[in-house]
Amino acid sequence: MQIRQERPGDATFIRALTDAAFKDMPFSDQTEAKVVDALRAAGVLTLSLVATEGGDVIGHVAFSPVTINGRAGDWYGLGPVSVWPDRQRAGVGQALIRDGLDRLRSMGAGGCVLLGAPAYYHRFGFESDPDLYTPDAPPGAFQRLSFNGSRPTGEVRFHPAFDVQ
Template sequence: MLIRRETPSDIDTIAAVTIAAFRTLAISQHTEQFIINALRRAGALTLSLVAEMHEQVVGHVAFSPVTIADGSQHWYGLGPISVLPDYQKQGIGKALIQTRLAELKQLSAQGCCLVGDPNYYTRFGFQNYPDLVHEDVPASVFLALPFTEAVPKGIVTFHEGFGAND
């Protein structure tokens, strides 16, 4: 498996991978591909990696800046993350996340947050912090991973691109 930064020639493939990955996910609003494109157009796609196997893109992860009510800087949101259904449960998502978290730390990021399944993301060190919230989701699925001892407090707002629906 090769993990690399996205290139312009990957854009349509990333959309197809994302659509396929979320197609049967009941909690999805099926707008993830629009979110990625909106982040890219806004210049807010801080990091965008693809996983490639046998010269085929099989996975993708995006990171974008978030705003925190207490003014904390250099925090990022993880997602969407997508892996083609036939390649899921093979460690591709894990490799994408670990590679990208390491890269964020090199960029002087202070931490990362996401909305996702705690049973999956806690293995990477993500956890729920009661004083760090995202208003639009249940607290149990909003997780954060500080890269320093300082944990911000307040409402986290993802980039407006997360509201994209076309």
């Protein structure tokens, strides 16, 4: 498996992959592929990484800027993460996330936030912090990972692309 930055011809494969990955997920509103497309159209996909095997795209992860207390800075949001259903639970998503977090660190990012299962994301160092929050997040699901020891406080907003329907 190899991980690389998204290329122009990958968008169609990423859309199909993301739709398939979230199709039967009870927590999904089935807008994840639209979110990735909207982030791409807005030019705010800071990192859009694909995992490939034998030339085929088997996984994808997106990272985009967030605001804290209405101000842009050096923090990013992780997600969505997509892996073909028959390849899930085989380490593809984990490899994409680790690679993306390493790339953000090397870019000088301050940290990363996400909405997700604490039991899964804890392995990467993410933790809940009641002083850093996003509206309407289920308890414990909004998590942060600081790269430089900073601990911002306040309200985090993901890009408006996440509000697509």
